[in-house]
Amino acid sequence: MAGVTNASGAVEASSYKTVFASLENFSKGGVELINDDPRHYAFSNMYEVASMSKPWEQVAVGKNMQYVLEVVRAEGESGWRTASHDQFAVSLDGEIEIEFYTHSAPVDASVEGSVALTADPDGQRMGRVVLNFGHQALLPANSAYRMKAGRASVVMIQTIAGADTKFRWAEICQTV
Amino acid sequence: MSIEASTPTSSTEPNAEGYRGFTLGQFSFRRDEYFAYISWPTGSHIMSVDAFLRAMQRDIAWDFFYGIVNFDGVFGTMNHYGTVDLFAGRYNDSYRKAELDYSENIDTPIIREQFKAILDDWTNATFDPFASPHETGPAFGVKNGSNVDAITRRRVAANRMVNLPGDEELRNDENGHPLNRMFKDVPQDEPIVEAEPGFENEIAGFNLFNYLARSQVTWNPSVVSVCKDSLFCPTTEEYILPIIHGNDRVEWFIQLSDEISWEVEDRDTGTMRSRVVMKAGDVCAMPADIRHQGYSPKRSMLLVWENGDPNLADMIASGQAPTYPADF
Numbered sequence: 338m339a340g341v342t343n344a345s346g347a348v349e350a351s352s353y354k355t356v357f358a359s360l361e362n363f364s365k366g367g368v369e370l371i372n373d374d375p376r377h378y379a380f381s382n383m384y385e386v387a388s389m390s391k392p393w394e395q396v397a398v399g400k401n402m403q404y405v406l407e408v409v410r411a412e413g414e415s416g417w418r419t420a421s422h423d424q425f426a427v428s429l430d431g432e433i434e435i436e437f438y439t440h441s442a443p444v445d446a447s448v449e450g451s452v453a454l455t456a457d458p459d460g461q462r463m464g465r466v467v468l469n470f471g472h473q474a475l476l477p478a479n480s481a482y483r484m485k486a487g488r489a490s491v492v493m494i495q496t497i498a499g500a501d502t503k504f505r506w507a508e509i510c511q512t513v
Numbered sequence: 514m515s516i517e518a519s520t521p522t523s524s525t526e527p528n529a530e531g532y533r534g535f536t537l538g539q540f541s542f543r544r545d546e547y548f549a550y551i552s553w554p555t556g557s558h559i560m561s562v563d564a565f566l567r568a569m570q571r572d573i574a575w576d577f578f579y580g581i582v583n584f585d586g587v588f589g590t591m592n593h594y595g596t597v598d599l600f601a602g603r604y605n606d607s608y609r610k611a612e613l614d615y616s617e618n619i620d621t622p623i624i625r626e627q628f629k630a631i632l633d634d635w636t637n638a639t640f641d642p643f644a645s646p647h648e649t650g651p652a653f654g655v656k657n658g659s660n661v662d663a664i665t666r667r668r669v670a671a672n673r674m675v676n677l678p679g680d681e682e683l684r685n686d687e688n689g690h691p692l693n694r695m696f697k698d699v700p701q702d703e704p705i706v707e708a709e710p711g712f713e714n715e716i717a718g719f720n721l722f723n724y725l726a727r728s729q730v731t732w733n734p735s736v737v738s739v740c741k742d743s744l745f746c747p748t749t750e751e752y753i754l755p756i757i758h759g760n761d762r763v764e765w766f767i768q769l770s771d772e773i774s775w776e777v778e779d780r781d782t783g784t785m786r787s788r789v790v791m792k793a794g795d796v797c798a799m800p801a802d803i804r805h806q807g808y809s810p811k812r813s814m815l816l817v818w819e820n821g822d823p824n825l826a827d828m829i830a831s832g833q834a835p836t837y838p839a840d841f
């Protein structure tokens with residue numbers, strides 16, 4: 338157990354284990370109330386939310402005015418989507434391939450959040466990113482993108498609330 | 514509250530322990546081997562100089578951050594984004610009831626420069642206020658050199674996303690960011706990124722967890738990605754958050770690894786409201802009317818998610834925007 342003597346003079350452990358979670362293996366903390374309402378904290382767990390979601394549902398786990406943090410259960414192939422602004426995706430479990438194309442049906446700059454494309458993109462191939470656990474990608478404004486995951490995976494998306502953002506606070510958050 | 518167009522500042526010659534004293538308006542500051550002493554017209558206060566310098570370092574590095582940076586239950590700053598309130602007892606029920614609280618509103622450049630002067634003079638060569646207690650020598654003792662490199666680290670803030678061309682670089686051994694001793698087991702692989710010619714500025718990615726595992730500092734949120742005013746500000750945490758952060762807006766925590774316990778108090782009075790335990794994958798809002806301090810037994814990865822909208826604090830203070838994140 339005992340390792341090196343560090344800069345402070347204390348002896349540290351010889352190694353440390355970083356605890357991550359996954360769809361298969363997560364444990365939740367929570368709010369221990371003293372004088373408050375748990376709803377004020379909107380406490381949830383992203384893996385639990387993904388475990389209860391259908392593939393590709395965009396469930397808000399965080400909201401700050403118009404901005405949201407969505408959790409997506411990535412499984413199989415998504416539809417093509419686009420947004421008028423940058424978004425960002427982080428893999429929290431599994432390998433997620435994202436393809437990018439230009440297209441000639443950009444959404445108006447006033448539309449926030451991601452929008453489903455009604456047809457395959459008609460433009461040029463922009464490229465491809467394959468995210469593994471802990472990796473983050475840019476989903477650039479106005480691009481068409483599609484995600485694929487060979488098994489049930491979890492993606493966190495930094496975006497703005499849109500027509501397809503699902504709000505299920507009462508189902509996902511600690512209420513007592 | 515006194516409003517000074519130009520708050521006077523001064524400093525003294527070094528005392529017996531070798532440290533200069535400072536004034537900022539009617540506040541005065543001095544230190545000895547163990548303690549920082551703060552006084553103002555209606556009272557005085559004492560803090561461990563170790564805790565004082567860790568808090569001062571964050572307040573400077575974040576340019577007074579969002580809302581209130583309480584150094585402890587008595588002393589701190591409230592950001593008005595252009596000016597800063599320097600206060601004693603303002604967010605402490607007992608001081609308020611006794612009418613002993615005191616506050617001065619100071620132009621940001623003036624308080625920023627005097628805080629930097631205090632941090633510079635009082636930080637010894639042995640001490641890095643950004644480091645965890647295991648990674649630094651002591652703050653204590655008589656004046657013993659300085660640690661300019663540690664206290665003037667550049668603030669890392671991506672314009673769009675880390676690792677885009679011209680934006681913040683990845684961290685690696687070569688640029689002085691070795692894997693932290695507590696994150697040796699974090700995967701080091703990078704995503705596959707294939708950008709067609711001409712799309713190198715659009716098709717990009719990076720290993721966020723590897724990036725965090727190579728952070729040299731604790732409790733120091735830095736921007737990795739920007740969606741308009743939505744800012745991902747992840748940070749690595751070990752030991753205790755050196756300040757008690759009082760919110761002027763809703764702030765979100767997303768625990769990416771390991772575990773942090775938060776003590777949550779009423780923002781204005783300091784009375785306890787809850788304890789929050791966050792494990793990997795947990796998401797929790799900090800309402801706009803609380804203050805919080807975190808405890809991380811092992812170095813952990815925390816994504817702090819902020820809304821940097823410059824109008825938000827006023828909207829919440831005036832009741833136009835809610836204190837809580839969602840109604841359900």
Ligand SMILES: [Fe+2]
Binds near residue numbers: 758764799805
């Ligand atoms: Fe905070």
